[in-house]
Amino acid sequence: MGKRIGNQTIAFANPPAIIATASIVGPKEGQGPLGDLFDKVVQDPLYNEKSWERAESKFFQEAVQMAVQKSGYQLSDMQVLLAGDLLNQIISSNFAARELDIPFIGLYGACSTMAESLAMAAVMVDGGFADLAVAAVSSHNLTAERQYRFPTEQGVQRPPFAQWTVTGAGAAVVSSQGGGPRITHATIGRVIDMGIKNPNEMGAAMAPAAADTIYTHLQDTGRQPQDYDLIITGDLAKIGRDITIELLKQKGLDVSHNFNDCGILIFDESQDVHAGGSGCACSAVVACSKLIPEVKKGIHKRILFIATGALLSPISYQQGESIPCIAHAVVIENGKEGT
Amino acid sequence: MGKRIGNQTIAFANPPAIIATASIVGPKEGQGPLGDLFDKVVQDPLYNEKSWERAESKFFQEAVQMAVQKSGYQLSDMQVLLAGDLLNQIISSNFAARELDIPFIGLYGACSTMAESLAMAAVMVDGGFADLAVAAVSSHNLTAERQYRFPTEQGVQRPPFAQWTVTGAGAAVVSSQGGGPRITHATIGRVIDMGIKNPNEMGAAMAPAAADTIYTHLQDTGRQPQDYDLIITGDLAKIGRDITIELLKQKGLDVSHNFNDCGILIFDESQDVHAGGSGCACSAVVACSKLIPEVKKGIHKRILFIATGALLSPISYQQGESIPCIAHAVVIENGKEGT
Numbered sequence: 001m002g003k004r005i006g007n008q009t010i011a012f013a014n015p016p017a018i019i020a021t022a023s024i025v026g027p028k029e030g031q032g033p034l035g036d037l038f039d040k041v042v043q044d045p046l047y048n049e050k051s052w053e054r055a056e057s058k059f060f061q062e063a064v065q066m067a068v069q070k071s072g073y074q075l076s077d078m079q080v081l082l083a084g085d086l087l088n089q090i091i092s093s094n095f096a097a098r099e100l101d102i103p104f105i106g107l108y109g110a111c112s113t114m115a116e117s118l119a120m121a122a123v124m125v126d127g128g129f130a131d132l133a134v135a136a137v138s139s140h141n142l143t144a145e146r147q148y149r150f151p152t153e154q155g156v157q158r159p160p161f162a163q164w165t166v167t168g169a170g171a172a173v174v175s176s177q178g179g180g181p182r183i184t185h186a187t188i189g190r191v192i193d194m195g196i197k198n199p200n201e202m203g204a205a206m207a208p209a210a211a212d213t214i215y216t217h218l219q220d221t222g223r224q225p226q227d228y229d230l231i232i233t234g235d236l237a238k239i240g241r242d243i244t245i246e247l248l249k250q251k252g253l254d255v256s257h258n259f260n261d262c263g264i265l266i267f268d269e270s271q272d273v274h275a276g277g278s279g280c281a282c283s284a285v286v287a288c289s290k291l292i293p294e295v296k297k298g299i300h301k302r303i304l305f306i307a308t309g310a311l312l313s314p315i316s317y318q319q320g321e322s323i324p325c326i327a328h329a330v331v332i333e334n335g336k337e338g339t
Numbered sequence: 340m341g342k343r344i345g346n347q348t349i350a351f352a353n354p355p356a357i358i359a360t361a362s363i364v365g366p367k368e369g370q371g372p373l374g375d376l377f378d379k380v381v382q383d384p385l386y387n388e389k390s391w392e393r394a395e396s397k398f399f400q401e402a403v404q405m406a407v408q409k410s411g412y413q414l415s416d417m418q419v420l421l422a423g424d425l426l427n428q429i430i431s432s433n434f435a436a437r438e439l440d441i442p443f444i445g446l447y448g449a450c451s452t453m454a455e456s457l458a459m460a461a462v463m464v465d466g467g468f469a470d471l472a473v474a475a476v477s478s479h480n481l482t483a484e485r486q487y488r489f490p491t492e493q494g495v496q497r498p499p500f501a502q503w504t505v506t507g508a509g510a511a512v513v514s515s516q517g518g519g520p521r522i523t524h525a526t527i528g529r530v531i532d533m534g535i536k537n538p539n540e541m542g543a544a545m546a547p548a549a550a551d552t553i554y555t556h557l558q559d560t561g562r563q564p565q566d567y568d569l570i571i572t573g574d575l576a577k578i579g580r581d582i583t584i585e586l587l588k589q590k591g592l593d594v595s596h597n598f599n600d601c602g603i604l605i606f607d608e609s610q611d612v613h614a615g616g617s618g619c620a621c622s623a624v625v626a627c628s629k630l631i632p633e634v635k636k637g638i639h640k641r642i643l644f645i646a647t648g649a650l651l652s653p654i655s656y657q658q659g660e661s662i663p664c665i666a667h668a669v670v671i672e673n674g675k676e677g678t
Contacts, residue, residue, distance in 0.1 A: 002468045004418065008442045010468045051658050079343065080527055088427040089652035090447045091660075094530060098663045103347045103527035105455060106650070106665075108429045108447040116444060120459070127466025129341045129349045147654075188419055188442035191433060311445070313428035315486075319390050321430075324437045326445075 002126050006220025008188050008213075015182035016125035016133075017335060018118075019175045021288035022066035024059050026141065026167030029277075029285065032267045037289040038168075039066055045142055045167060053091060056140035056169075059281075060085065061096040063169035064136050067288075071132075071173040078102045078173070079130040082120045084113040085138045086165075086280055087147060088313075092138045102134060111206075111235050112189065112309030113137045114170060114284040115328035119186035121174040122330070131176045138169035139279030148199060148314060162200040163237045163263060164273035170284030172292065181295040184302075185331040187217040191311065193324040199310075199317050203240025203263075203275055206308040209325035210236055211247035213306055217329050218253065225255045229300040232291065233327070234283030234307035237263035237276025262286035283307040295332050302333045341465050345559025347527050347552075354521035355464035355472075356674065357457075358514045360627035361405035363398050365480065365506030368616075368624065371606045376628040377507075378405055384481055384506060392430060395479035395508075398620075399424065400435040402508035403475050406627075410471075410512040417441045417512070418469040421459045423452040424477045425504075425619055426486060427652075431477045441473060450545075450574050451528065451648030452476045453509060453623040454667035458525035460513040461669070470515045477508035478618030487538060487653060501539040502576045502602060503612035509623030511631065520634040523641075524670040526556040530650065532663040538649075538656050542579025542602075542614055545647040548664035549575055550586035552645055556668050557592065564594045568639040571630060572666070573622030573646035576602035576615025601625035622646040634671050641672045 002012045023038045030041030040062070047055035060083075068075050081100060084107035085092040097104040109116040117135035124130040142152050144165040150156040174183065192212050196205040210233050218224065225231060236244055241261045248255050262283045263276035287305060294300050306329040317323070341351050362377045369380030379401070386394035399422070407414050420439065423446035424431040436443040448455040456474035463469040481491050483504040489495040513522065531551050535544040549572050557563065564570060575583055580600045587594050601622045602615035626644060633639050645668040656662070 002466055004467075004469065008418075013467075053654060053658060079347075084447060087652065088654060089449065089650060091650070091652045091655045094650035094663045094665075095655075095660070097665075098530040098532050101529055103529055104665060105459065105527060106447040108423060108445040110428065120444065123462060123466060123468055127341055127462060127468065128352075129343065129462055129466065131343070188444060190440055190442055191437035193437050311428060311430070311433035313426065313430045315392060315427060316430045316434075319392060321434070324433045326433075326436075326443060 008216050009220035010186045012122055012126040012184055014126055015184040016122045016174045016176060017178050017180040017182055018172050018292055019178045019180045020067045020071035020173045021292050022063050022070060023170045023285040023288040024063050024168055025285050029166055029168055029266060032271060034266055034290055052140055052142040056138050056143050057092040057095040059169040060092050060138035061099050063171040064100055064134055067171035067173050075100055078132050078134050080105060080124055081134045082107055082117045083136040084108050086144050109326060110309030110311050111278060111280050112307040112326050112328050113280045114287060115305060115307035115330050118183060118330045119328055122183040122186060125174050125176045133174045134171060135174060136171035137280040137284045139165055139281040141165045141167045144279060158274060159200050160274050161239055162274045163202055163276055163278035165279035166277045166282040168281040168285045170288035172288060179335050181292050181332045182335055183330050184333050187213055187329040189213045189326040189328045191324045191326050193322050195322045197322050199312060202278055202310050203237045204243055205310050205323040206325045207236055207240040207243035209327040210244045210306055210308045213327040213329050215251050225253055228258060228302055228304045230303040231255055231259045232305055233261045235263035235278040236261045236308055239275050295334050298334050305330050305332055347555050348559035349525045351461055351465040351523055353465055354523040355461045355513045355515060356517050356519040356521055357511050357631055358517045358519045359406050359410035359512045360631050361402050361409060362509045362624040362627040363402050363507055364624050368505055368507055368605060373605055373629055391479055391481040395477050395482050396431040396434040398508040399431050399477035400438050402510040403439055403473055406510035406512050414439055417471050417473050419444060419463055420473045421446055421456045422475040423447050425483050449648030449650050450617060450619050451646040451665050451667050452619045453626060454644060454646035454669050457522060457669045458667055461522040461525060464513050464515045472513045473510060474513060475510035476619040476623045478504055478620040480504045480506045483618060497613060498539050500578055500614050502541055502614045502617035504618035505616045505621040507620040507624045509627035511627060518674050520631050520671050521674055522669050523672050526552055526668040528552045528665040528667045530663045530665050532661050534661045536661050538651060541617055541649050542576045543582055544649050544662040545664045546575055546579040546582035548666040549583045549645055549647045552666040552668050554590050564592055567597060567641055567643045569642040570594050570598045571644055572600045574602035574617040575600045575647055578614050634673050637673050644669050644671055
C-alpha cells in the first residue's frame with residue numbers, strides 16, 4: 001500500500017524490486033558507446049521479417065522473453081504486462097502481447113513510456129495487484145521516421161537539431177519478492193506545452209516537461225539534486241539537456257553536476273545522429289543495459305530516471321497544433337539501501 | 340491493498356467508489372434511444388472548432404470537467420487522470436490533459452479503454468496511490484473513419500456488418516471516500532486474435548476476446564453468469580454479441596438471459612448504423628449515462644462491464660496482418676451491497 005506525497009509523487013511502502021532487465025538493439029546502437037552492454041545486437045533492421053513494423057514487434061517480444069528468462073521465471077508466471085511503443089495504436093506491443101500471452105495493459109506515453117510502465121508496474125506490485133509484472137517498450141528508427149516525418153525511402157535531409165530514433169526494445173521484470181534495485185517513488189507527469197510546433201525539435205519541446213517533473217519530484221520529496229547520484233532523462237539529447245538545466249537553474253536548482261541524458265549516452269558524435277538519440281527504446285535500452293545494472297552493482301546508490309515524451313501526432317502537427325509533452329519519473333535505489 | 344484471484348482478476352480490498360460520471364455525445368447519439376440520459380448532446384460534430392480532432396478533444400475535456408463538477412470537487416483535487424482514445428498517439432486525451440492539468444497516465448486499449456481506465460483508476464485508489472482519480476475516454480465518428488478506413492468526405496458505402504463509431508466522451512471520478520457504485524473487481528484481458536483481417540468486421544474480431552475475458556472472470560471469481568444482474572460488453576454490436584453468446588455456450592456457460600452490449604443499446608435500427616455502435620466512447624457514454632447510474636439507483640445490484648478493443652492500425656491491416664483484440668472487465672456493485 002503506497003502513499004502519495006506532495007502533488008504528483010507516490011512513495012511505495014514496500015519498494016518493488018527490478019529482478020531482471022533485458023535490452024535488444026539495432027546495428028547503429030550496437031556500434032555506439034554502450035554497444036557491449038546490450039544483451040543482443042541485431043544487424044538487420046528487418047530482423048528477417050517482411051516489414052519494419054513486424055521487426056519492431058519481434059524486438060519487443062524478444063526483450064520480454066529475455067528479461068523473463070533472466071528472472072528465473074516463466075512467461076506464464078508473469079501476471080501483467082504494462083507496455084507501449086511509438087507506433088499508431090501501439091501495434092508493436094499489441095502483436096507482441098498476443099504472442100507473449102500475458103494479461104496486458106496498453107500504455108501510451110510516447111518516449112516517456114518506459115518510466116510510465118515502470119511506475120505502473122510498481123503500482124501493481126506494491127498495491128498487491130500482481131506479484132510479477134513486466135514493463136516494456138520498443139521503438140524502431142525506420143517505423144518511426146516514416147510514421148512521424150517522411151517516407152523513409154525519400155532520404156530527406158535532417159536538420160542539425162534533429163534526433164535519431166533508437167531501434168530496440170527494453171524490458172524489466174518487477175517483483176514483490178527477491179533482490180535487485182528497488183523502485184521507491186514515482187512522479188506522474190503533467191502535460192506541458194510551450195508552443196513548439198516543429199516535429200524535429202523534440203528536445204526543446206520536451207525540456208520544459210522534464211524540468212517540471214524534476215522540480216515537482218524534488219518539491220514533493222523534500223530532496224535536493226545532490227540526494228541523487230544521477231538524474232537522468234530519457235531522450236532530451238544535447239539541446240533539450242541544456243534547456244532543462246537552464247530551466248531548473250531559473251527555479252533555483254542546480255542539476256548540472258549529476259545530470260545526464262540517455263539520448264546523449266547511446267550514440268557518439270561520429271555516428272552522425274545530430275542532437276542524439278530518441279524514441280521509447282532510447283531510455284529503455286539505456287536503463288535496462290546500463291542504469292539499472294549500475295544501481296544493482298552499487299555504482300549508483302540512488303538515481304532519478306525521467307523519461308520524456310512528445311505527445312504529437314502527424315495529424316496534430318499537420319493541423320498546426322503545438323507539441324504537448326510529458327515526463328514521468330521513477331526513483332531506483334540499490335536494494336540494500338532501498339529497502 | 341488488493342489481491343489477485345485466479346489468473347487475471349484483481350479483487351479490491353476497499354472497493355473504490357464511482358462518485359460521479361458524465362457523458363457528452365454528438366447528434367446521432369442524441370437522437371438514439373438513450374438520448375435523454377446524456378448530460379449534453381452537441382448538435383455540431385465540429386463543436387465550433389476548426390477540426391474534428393479538436394472537437395473530439397473538447398468533448399473529452401468537457402466530460403471530465405462535468406464529472407468533476409458533479410463530484411463536488413475541483414479539477415485541482417484530481418490526483419491522476421487515466422485515459423485514452425482511438426486517435427493515433429491518443430491526441431484527444433493528450434490535448435485535453437494539457438488543459439485539465441491533472442497528472443496523466445496515457446492508456447491505449449482501443450475501444451476497451453473505458454474498462455481499462457476504470458480498472459487502473461480503481462488500482463490507484465485501492466492501492467493508496469490516489470484518493471481521487473479520473474477515468475475517461477473519447478471517440479469521434481469523423482476522426483475515426485478517416486483514420487481507420489477512408490477519407491470521410493469520400494462517402495464510401497459501408498458493409499452491412501460495419502459498426503458506427505460513437506461521437507462522444509465519458510468520464511468517471513473514482514474515489515477512496517464517499518458513496519456510489521463500487522468497483523469490486525477487475526479482470527485484465529489477454530490479446531486474442533482469431534485471424535480476422537477485415538477492419539469493418541470489428542464485432543466478429545472482438546467477440547473471442549470478450550468471451551475469453553468473461554469466461555476467465557467467472558473462473559477466477561468462482562461465479563456463475565446469474566450472479567450478475569447484467570453482463571454487458573462495450574461494442575460488439577449484434578454480430579459480435581451473438582458470437583460471444585455462442586462461444587460461451589461452447590464452454591458450458593449460458594449468458595443469453597442477462598447479456599447485452601452497449602453498441603446495441605445506443606442506436607436503434609432506424610438510425611442506419613448497421614450492426615450497432617463502436618468506438619471507445621460507445622461503452623463509455625452508455626456506462627456513464629445509464630449503467631453506472633442504474634447501479635447507483637439499485638436497478639442493478641451487480642454488473643459485469645466488459646469493454647472490448649480491436650488493436651489494429653491502418654498500417655497493420657494494409658500489411659495484411661490480422662486484428663488482435665482485447666477485453667478488460669470491471670465489476671460494479673451497488674454501494675450498499677458492494678462494501
